[in-house]
Amino acid sequence: MDSQVISLAERVRQIKPSPTLAVDAKAKAMKAAGADILNFSVGEPDFDTPSHVCDAAKEAIDSRFTRYTPVPGILELRKAIVDRFAADHGWQYEPEQVQVSCGGKHGLYNMCQALFGPGDEVLVPAPYWVSYPPMIQLAGATPVAVPLAEESNFDLDPAILDRYVSDRTRGIIINSPSNPTGSVFSGATLAAIGKLALERGWVVISDDIYDTIVYGDEPLPHILDVDPRLKDQTVILNGVSKSFAMTGWRIGYSVGPKHIIGAMNKIQSQSTSNPSSIAQKAALAAVRGPQDFPVMMKEAFLPRRDRIVEALTAIAGVSCVVPKGAFYVFPNFAAYYGKSFKGKVIDGSVAMADYLLEEAQLATVPGAAFGADAFVRFSFATSMEIIEAGMRRLREALAGLS
Ligand code: PMP
Ligand code: GLU
Numbered sequence: 001m002d003s004q005v006i007s008l009a010e011r012v013r014q015i016k017p018s019p020t021l022a023v024d025a026k027a028k029a030m031k032a033a034g035a036d037i038l039n040f041s042v043g044e045p046d047f048d049t050p051s052h053v054c055d056a057a058k059e060a061i062d063s064r065f066t067r068y069t070p071v072p073g074i075l076e077l078r079k080a081i082v083d084r085f086a087a088d089h090g091w092q093y094e095p096e097q098v099q100v101s102c103g104g105k106h107g108l109y110n111m112c113q114a115l116f117g118p119g120d121e122v123l124v125p126a127p128y129w130v131s132y133p134p135m136i137q138l139a140g141a142t143p144v145a146v147p148l149a150e151e152s153n154f155d156l157d158p159a160i161l162d163r164y165v166s167d168r169t170r171g172i173i174i175n176s177p178s179n180p181t182g183s184v185f186s187g188a189t190l191a192a193i194g195k196l197a198l199e200r201g202w203v204v205i206s207d208d209i210y211d212t213i214v215y216g217d218e219p220l221p222h223i224l225d226v227d228p229r230l231k232d233q234t235v236i237l238n239g240v241s242k243s244f245a246m247t248g249w250r251i252g253y254s255v256g257p258k259h260i261i262g263a264m265n266k267i268q269s270q271s272t273s274n275p276s277s278i279a280q281k282a283a284l285a286a287v288r289g290p291q292d293f294p295v296m297m298k299e300a301f302l303p304r305r306d307r308i309v310e311a312l313t314a315i316a317g318v319s320c321v322v323p324k325g326a327f328y329v330f331p332n333f334a335a336y337y338g339k340s341f342k343g344k345v346i347d348g349s350v351a352m353a354d355y356l357l358e359e360a361q362l363a364t365v366p367g368a369a370f371g372a373d374a375f376v377r378f379s380f381a382t383s384m385e386i387i388e389a390g391m392r393r394l395r396e397a398l399a400g401l402s
Contacts, residue, residue: 182323
């Protein structure tokens with residue numbers, strides 16, 4: 001008998017591969033083939049993991065800490081996370097309220113699987129991080145994008161929320177500072193979201209993965225500080241990927257009500273089991289140890305942010321909100337849509353990002369991937385030299401459109 005093409009599950013047909021990782025892979029392949037690519041695509045710190053963290057991993061290997069650990073992670077690490085939350089925010093949690101997972105992404109995936117199902121709707125402020133809608137869809141639920149306006153610095157206008165809420169709404173994902181905008185939700189916005197969440201019994205997912213990268217002196221508002229009554233219905237996502245330049249180690253953590261974390265542990269026990277024992281020891285050194293590394297990174301990112309924003313806003317027709325946190329800028333290139341290069345019309349962010357990659361060897365991520373087609377995302381977690389060279393190429397590339 002001839003071999004058959006095996007059909008795939010319906011759920012996989014609904015989603016696409018992560019566009020951020022896809023652009024990064026394409027840029028790296030072009031670079032390996034000899035192209036002079038300047039990579040502004042994937043969001044990861046351009047710093048090495050600090051030595052004391054690497055040493056802890058070496059020690060874990062040398063002492064043969066190489067077996068299964070408890071599914072939610074080693075108790076020491078969960079305790080360290082609880083202690084860090086208490087020290088940094090004054091929040092009181094118990095280790096049973098913490099799950100350590102294979103990266104922050106996996107924590108969010110577990111959360112969606114544990115919380116949402118068919119018929120449920122989840123509010124996702126847009127521009128959103130690329131993986132929120134697919135993760136909600138993989139749980140069988142429906143993401144509902146709530147638009148954020150560039151004119152309001154991508155803060156959410158609570159007055160419009162009503163239009164997107166239904167009796168199927170089960171929760172909302174907050175990401176402040178945001179990937180891709182770098183914007184921060186104000187205390188007033190968080191209070192308004194919190195009020196609705198309390199009234200309607202929503203779960204609040206607070207993705208705090210960029211909370212160590214906040215520019216300026218103003219404290220970062222957090223929904224749990226704005227309204228502590230939300231603690232029983234909020235799950236916090238964080239991790240060491242961004243704060244300790246540990247993207248490859250794959251350690252993230254979720255903190256929230258015991259029954260939600262318990263449900264997530266069931267899913268983790270039937271899927272990945274514990275995250276890597278060695279990476280957990282490394283993360284322990286990061287969370288327990290000195291906290292000067294994220295501060296050093298933030299100080300290094302600040303002049304890069306200032307320079308890239310200055311260069312972008314100096315280009316005719318380009319507008320750009322100044323990011324208050326994270327390491328992304330999200331300039332608006334809509335003024336260039338409709339123009340062409342060699343007969344090819346730039347009809348949106350995908351065509352623009354393709355044009356920049358093919359003609360200027362600049363790797364960026366199209367705003368469409370974040371639910372905002374007017375924009376293109378640049379990560380400035382790269383050197384000042386690359387920023388300078390990249391902005392020169394961008395100016396020339398945009399000027400080359402007619
Ligand atoms: N949330 C946001 C907003 C992110 O940008 C990332 C980065 N990948 C994550 C979560 C997950 O991080 P990781 O899986 O690398 O720990
Ligand atoms: N969060 C990063 C980004 O947006 C890493 C890639 C990913 O996990 O999607 O570029």
